[in-house]
Amino acid sequence: MFxxxxxxxxxxxxxxxxxIVKLRTVAEKAGVSIATVSRVINAHPDVKANTRxxxxxxxxxxxxxxxxxxxxxxxxxxxRKLIGLLIPDIENPFYVDIIRGIEDVAYQHGxxxxxxxxxxxxxxxxxxxxxxxxxxxxxxIVAPTSSNDKYVEELIKEGWAVVCIDRGxxxxxxxxxxxxxxxxxxxxxxxLIKLGHKxxxxxxxxxxxxxxxxxxxxYKTAMKKYGIEISPELIKGIHSDFASGKEITAELLALPQxxxxxxxxxxxxxxxxxxxxxxQKISIPSxxxxxxxxxxxxxxxxxxxxxxxxxxxxxxxxxxxxLLYERIEDIDKVTVNYNIKTELIVRKSCGxx
Amino acid sequence: MFxxxxxxxxxxxxxxxxxIVKLRTVAEKAGVSIATVSRVINAHPDVKANTRxxxxxxxxxxxxxxxxxxxxxxxxxxxRKLIGLLIPDIENPFYVDIIRGIEDVAYQHGxxxxxxxxxxxxxxxxxxxxxxxxxxxxxxIVAPTSSNDKYVEELIKEGWAVVCIDRGxxxxxxxxxxxxxxxxxxxxxxxLIKLGHKxxxxxxxxxxxxxxxxxxxxYKTAMKKYGIEISPELIKGIHSDFASGKEITAELLALPQxxxxxxxxxxxxxxxxxxxxxxQKISIPSxxxxxxxxxxxxxxxxxxxxxxxxxxxxxxxxxxxxLLYERIEDIDKVTVNYNIKTELIVRKSCGxx
DNA sequence: CTGAAAGCGCTTACAG
DNA sequence: CTGAAAGCGCTTACAG
Numbered sequence: 257m258f259x260x261x262x263x264x265x266x267x268x269x270x271x272x273x274x275x276i277v278k279l280r281t282v283a284e285k286a287g288v289s290i291a292t293v294s295r296v297i298n299a300h301p302d303v304k305a306n307t308r309x310x311x312x313x314x315x316x317x318x319x320x321x322x323x324x325x326x327x328x329x330x331x332x333x334x335x336r337k338l339i340g341l342l343i344p345d346i347e348n349p350f351y352v353d354i355i356r357g358i359e360d361v362a363y364q365h366g367x368x369x370x371x372x373x374x375x376x377x378x379x380x381x382x383x384x385x386x387x388x389x390x391x392x393x394x395x396x397i398v399a400p401t402s403s404n405d406k407y408v409e410e411l412i413k414e415g416w417a418v419v420c421i422d423r424g425x426x427x428x429x430x431x432x433x434x435x436x437x438x439x440x441x442x443x444x445x446x447x448l449i450k451l452g453h454k455x456x457x458x459x460x461x462x463x464x465x466x467x468x469x470x471x472x473x474x475y476k477t478a479m480k481k482y483g484i485e486i487s488p489e490l491i492k493g494i495h496s497d498f499a500s501g502k503e504i505t506a507e508l509l510a511l512p513q514x515x516x517x518x519x520x521x522x523x524x525x526x527x528x529x530x531x532x533x534x535x536q537k538i539s540i541p542s543x544x545x546x547x548x549x550x551x552x553x554x555x556x557x558x559x560x561x562x563x564x565x566x567x568x569x570x571x572x573x574x575x576x577x578x579l580l581y582e583r584i585e586d587i588d589k590v591t592v593n594y595n596i597k598t599e600l601i602v603r604k605s606c607g608x609x
Numbered sequence: 610m611f612x613x614x615x616x617x618x619x620x621x622x623x624x625x626x627x628x629i630v631k632l633r634t635v636a637e638k639a640g641v642s643i644a645t646v647s648r649v650i651n652a653h654p655d656v657k658a659n660t661r662x663x664x665x666x667x668x669x670x671x672x673x674x675x676x677x678x679x680x681x682x683x684x685x686x687x688x689r690k691l692i693g694l695l696i697p698d699i700e701n702p703f704y705v706d707i708i709r710g711i712e713d714v715a716y717q718h719g720x721x722x723x724x725x726x727x728x729x730x731x732x733x734x735x736x737x738x739x740x741x742x743x744x745x746x747x748x749x750i751v752a753p754t755s756s757n758d759k760y761v762e763e764l765i766k767e768g769w770a771v772v773c774i775d776r777g778x779x780x781x782x783x784x785x786x787x788x789x790x791x792x793x794x795x796x797x798x799x800x801l802i803k804l805g806h807k808x809x810x811x812x813x814x815x816x817x818x819x820x821x822x823x824x825x826x827x828y829k830t831a832m833k834k835y836g837i838e839i840s841p842e843l844i845k846g847i848h849s850d851f852a853s854g855k856e857i858t859a860e861l862l863a864l865p866q867x868x869x870x871x872x873x874x875x876x877x878x879x880x881x882x883x884x885x886x887x888x889q890k891i892s893i894p895s896x897x898x899x900x901x902x903x904x905x906x907x908x909x910x911x912x913x914x915x916x917x918x919x920x921x922x923x924x925x926x927x928x929x930x931x932l933l934y935e936r937i938e939d940i941d942k943v944t945v946n947y948n949i950k951t952e953l954i955v956r957k958s959c960g961x962x
Numbered sequence: 963c964t965g966a967a968a969g970c971g972c973t974t975a976c977a978g
Numbered sequence: 979c980t981g982a983a984a985g986c987g988c989t990t991a992c993a994g
Contacts, residue, residue, distance in 0.1 A: 295979095303979070329986050330985080368744060371722055388721070391691075528910070631988085647989055676987050
């Protein structure tokens with residue numbers, strides 16, 4: 257058979273079919289049954305040391321690798337090292353940080369991660385949930401679309417191992433790992449207040465998301481604490497994306513009485529805000545001070561460098577997958593809530609204290 | 610049985626085991642054999658219309674979803690809609706763009722994507738390749754670590770469907786989708802030259818990567834074309850990351866004869882460069898002009914907005930997965946090479962023409 | 963057009 | 979401690 261694909265490599269070579277070393281091959285090599293080989297692979301204790309050695313040797317010699325698909329189909333009880341990850345918006349680098357943390361731990365455990373990005377679209381979310389169920393993942397890490405995301409609730413009720421990230425669920429108990437949004441927003445607002453600002457705008461992001469509400473709460477608490485009146489016109493949120501940041505900043509600048517400081521609710525909003533500010537030649541921090549939620553990798557390359565609330569995205573990811581492993585191990589254990597602490601990184605976009 | 614997990618929801622509820630509607634359930638409901646149900650699911654033509662309707666109805670009523678694991682184990686010939694994705698560095702947002710393109714098309718096709726981020730680490734790459742093989746993915750999309758990445762070559766030789774992204778393979782024929790790096794670099798350099806610059810530095814990134822070499826080539830071609838002498842001290846590359854960008858910029862600035870313009874080889878290098886520039890209070894573009902390879906989402910939020918070579922990351926991803934589907938369909942078809950065009954986006958970091 | 967049966971590569975009681 | 983056998987949920991020749 258002639259194979260175009262390998263012309264460059266060797267004109268006579270034939271496409272080898274995918275190599276298939278099975279349990280049977282190893283068993284024959286080692287002179288035992290496939291059951292015994294299976295036991296060695298699964299570290300079953302009741303195998304004689306000599307037998308184990310012989311099998312391990314046969315595995316090495318044959319280059320055997322278990323077929324994970326067959327393993328997954330056969331065994332219902334144990335974890336088969338496939339994790340489903342449901343991300344609301346892969347364009348938001350905050351989630352990429354989380355993915356990195358998850359992937360890091362998954363790699364240590366030999367788990368594979370199947371990713372589904374649903375772009376805040378419920379239909380798409382549902383499709384991915386169904387798909388991941390059909391793939392019989394061990395469990396799900398998911399950022400629910402809302403705090404009463406019915407698909408995620410259903411998943412939990414059906415008995416799947418689920419860990420929520422970034423956002424929790426109100427009606428159903430679930431392990432949750434998120435940032436301490438309220439404190440983070442509080443600190444950022446307080447920082448601005450201490451610098452003498454009173455007209456502080458908050459570009460909040462999508463107000464239907466719990467995270468947004470918590471950040472608004474933090475902002476308000478700080479304002480109240482320092483006895484500053486809260487003007488509703490200064491708290492604005494539509495979506496949590498770049499375009500909204502841009503647009504709302506323009507609205508804010510057009511206000512009869514301009515804010516002297518802006519606090520943006522996430523990294524995309526910050527970038528949108530910056531674009532408008534630069535376009536209108538507003539200088540930071542002399543004309544307007546700026547703090548952003550999310551301390552991204554580019555924050556220090558901005559001019560001026562951005563003062564920002566750092567969320568430990570990678571840490572959130574790591575905690576989430578560790579919790580998921582525990583949940584897989586014991587589906588009925590008490591649920592926990594992790595509030596990963598945030599940190600205000602003071603740089604130059606608010607001026608100097 | 611008491612279940613802590615559902616306390617909040619309903620103190621009496623019991624964890625339902627995962628719902629299992631199988632072929633058998635549907636078959637009984639429809640009064641046919643499981644073989645017939647299977648045929649309907651797989652859109653086999655030889656099913657009587659009435660039967661098909663009855664089965665489809667039973668599927669709907671029972672809420673049946675095929676077990677993809679069993680499907681994958683059983684059927685060797687057809688695509689089972691699981692794609693393996695091997696990414697060298699998920700921290701580089703360029704790859705995130707690619708992932709988005711891939712995910713977009715995968716979603717349309719009902720494919721799941723298993724992701725492996727190997728952080729430029731060959732051992733990790735190997736582990737993920739083995740893992741994805743064991744999962745019997747339909748095919749791989751991979752950015753090889755180098756142009757003679759032996760693991761990827763092996764994969765192809767073994768008969769797996771593989772599409773390379775961002776970087777090609779020299780010794781083995783493979784479908785490849787990448788940016789037209791040389792032209793992109795050429796245009797950026799030419800832009801600087803036309804603005805009157807002669808001492809143009811190029812912070813190239815990791816010189817062991819093919820992509821880097823192509824960009825260096827583009828830079829050199831432009832310099833020669835316009836009769837400008839190439840000073841080796843102005844072409845520097847270590848790694849393709851933030852730290853290198855920062856470091857090399859500092860070296861460049863310390864040169865007896867400073868460059869008047871810098872061209873950075875990727876988005877991470879650009880950010881590193883910017884940090885050093887801002888720290889040293891070098892003003893852009895009046896002290897130094899800057900062009901970056903990669904036009905990221907933050908480019909327009911910089912001050913000044915960055916002139917950059919846009920790579921169509923999302924487009925690369927889309928083309929790659931489409932090619933992969935074709936390759937899965939026909940493993941022996943002639944390989945193709947796509948050079949996705951780049952575009953110079955002129956903004957303000959080089960001054961005005 | 964449809965069904966009975968074999969089998970994908972494993973795991974896991976069960977028996978010895 | 980080990981093996982023979984059943985079976986996970988499907989697909990696919992084969993026979994009718």
